[in-house]
Amino acid sequence: MITCEDENATLTSLQNTSLADPSITFIPNIRVKSPSCISTRGKQDDATYKDIQTVTIDIEKTKPRFRFIELFAGIGGFRVALDAIGGRTVFASEIGDAARFTYVSNFGRERICGSNGQERDVLVGDITEVETKDIPEHDVLTAGFPCQSFCKVGDRTALNDERGELFFEVVRVLKGKKPKAFILENVANLVTMEDGRVFGIIKGHLEDAGYTHSAFSYPSTPTTPPPLLRSILTQDPPPPSLLLTTHQLSKLKESYTFKKNPLWRIANVNGRARTLMSSYKSGYVMYSEFVRVSMDGAEENGVLDEEAEKEFSKLTADSETSQNTEIKKVKTESGDERALTLRFYSPRECARIMGFPESYRLDHVKNEGTLYHQLGNAVCPPVVEAIARRVIEALEL
Ligand SMILES: C[S@@+](CC[C@H](N)C(=O)[O-])C[C@H]1O[C@@H](n2cnc3c(N)ncnc32)[C@H](O)[C@@H]1O
Incomplete structure (x- = not known):
C-alpha cells in the first residue's frame, strides 16, 4: 500500500x-x-x-x-x-x-x-x-x-x-x-x-x-481453502486440448521439482493455489501446475475424493514411486488414444484462482496461450x- x-x-x-x-x-x-x-x-x-x-x-x-x-x-x-x-x-x-x-x-x-x-x-x-x-x-x-x-x-x-x-x-x-x-x-x-x-x-x-x-x-x-479450490476446479470441465502431451509428461517427470515432490506440481496442494506465471503452459517443466485427469470416471473434473486423494498422496509422496503415476491410455473426444495422466488448468480455472469474477469474459479470445499470458501477468x-x-x-x- x-x-x-x-x-x-x-x-x-x-x-x-x-x-x-x-x-x-x-x-x-x-x-x-x-x-x-x-x-x-x-x-x-x-x-x-x-x-x-x-x-x-x-x-x-x-x-x-x-x-x-x-x-x-x-x-x-x-x-x-x-x-x-x-x-x-x-x-x-x-x-x-x-x-x-x-x-x-x-x-x-x-x-x-x-x-x-x-x-x-x-x-x-x-x-x-x-x-x-x-x-x-x-x-x-x-x-x-x-x-x-x-x-x-x-x-x-x-x-x-x-x-x-x-x-x-x-x-x-x-x-x-x-x-x-x-x-x-x-x-x-x-x-x-x-x-x-x-x-x-x-x-x-x-x-x-x-x-x-x-x-x-x-x-x-x-488464499484458497481446499473446499473453495475444489469448487474453483470442478466447474466447467475443460477441453481435452489441455491434456499434457506424452512429451510434456515425460519432461515433467524428469524435472527436479516433480521428482522431489510431485504434489507440488498438482492442483489442490495443501489447499493453496500458487502463483500463475505468464509462461504458464509453455513453461510446463518450470512453472506449470496441473490437475489430474480421470482415468475411470472417479475424478471427472480433476479433483479426487478424499480416499483417492490419500491413495494418490501415497503414490506420489515418495520420489521413487512417482513412476507409479503410470501413464494410462485415455480416449479424447475425437477418439484419439493419448497416454496421459495430467492436464493443465484451463484459462477459466486460472482466472478463478487469480480471483477474477465469473463475469470476466475470456471467450472473446480463441488462442488459449494469449489468455494464460494475460492472466499470468495480471x-x-x-x-x-x-x-x-x-x-x-x-x-x-
Ligand atoms: C505486469 S503487466 C500489468 C498487468 C495488469 N496489472 C493487469 O492486472 O492485467 C504490464 C503491462 O504493461 C504493458 N506495457 C508495457 N509497456 C507499455 C507502455 N509503454 N505503455 C503502456 N503499456 C505498456 C504491457 O503490455 C503489460 O500488459
Whole structure:
C-alpha cells in the first residue's frame, strides 16, 4: 500500500505480510460493477476491437466514490478490484493489442465526457506518448509497471533497460498530477534484488515525488481453502486440448521439482493455489501446475475424493514411486488414444484462482496461450481490493 504524504499516511518499513489478515480473503463472484462491462458480449474475434460499440460516460453525472487511472493496465485487474469499491477509471494505458482487446471486451470501449464537455477515450496505448496534461485528474493512480527486468528469471537489468525505465512514467504522472494515493504492483524480487539497492532507488524517486509509502509482499494468489479450490476446479470441465502431451509428461517427470515432490506440481496442494506465471503452459517443466485427469470416471473434473486423494498422496509422496503415476491410455473426444495422466488448468480455472469474477469474459479470445499470458501477468483483484479498500478509507473518500 503506498499513499501520499499529506493524507496522514504512515511510513511503514518493508515487511513481509501474509494473507493471514482476515480482511483479505478470496471472494468468489465479485462482480465488475462497470455498467458497460457486458456491453460487448458475443464478440468472438480477437483481431481488433475497433467495431466494439463505444459507450460515453458523463463522469460528472456518475459521481463515483473516487476516480482512478491505470497505467500499464493489462487486462484491467486493478479495475476489477477498484470498481468493486466504487471507483471509476478515468484513464487507462496499455500498449498491447491483445490485452487492450480483452480490456474493452470486459469494460466496454469507453469515452469519458469531462466537466469541460470534452470527450476522450478512456483506454489509450503507449504511455510514453501521452503528455501529462492529457491525463485527467484522479484520486488514485494504479500501475503494474513491467516486471521483466526485475524478475528472478531474466537478465535482471532493473531500471537500466527500456522496460525497467517505464517506472519513470509512473514518477512523471505522480509529479505532474499529484493524486492523493497510488498503488503499485510488481514482482517480489524487485525488493530484494541487488540487496535492496534497486528498491531503494525506486523508493527515493517516490519520496522525491512527494509521497511516503508502505510496501507489502503478498502472495500473488488469494488464499484458497481446499473446499473453495475444489469448487474453483470442478466447474466447467475443460477441453481435452489441455491434456499434457506424452512429451510434456515425460519432461515433467524428469524435472527436479516433480521428482522431489510431485504434489507440488498438482492442483489442490495443501489447499493453496500458487502463483500463475505468464509462461504458464509453455513453461510446463518450470512453472506449470496441473490437475489430474480421470482415468475411470472417479475424478471427472480433476479433483479426487478424499480416499483417492490419500491413495494418490501415497503414490506420489515418495520420489521413487512417482513412476507409479503410470501413464494410462485415455480416449479424447475425437477418439484419439493419448497416454496421459495430467492436464493443465484451463484459462477459466486460472482466472478463478487469480480471483477474477465469473463475469470476466475470456471467450472473446480463441488462442488459449494469449489468455494464460494475460492472466499470468495480471494482479489478483481480491488482493488489490483488500489493499485499496484500506487506502480509500484512510483517505476518507
Ligand atoms: C505486469 S503487466 C500489468 C498487468 C495488469 N496489472 C493487469 O492486472 O492485467 C504490464 C503491462 O504493461 C504493458 N506495457 C508495457 N509497456 C507499455 C507502455 N509503454 N505503455 C503502456 N503499456 C505498456 C504491457 O503490455 C503489460 O500488459
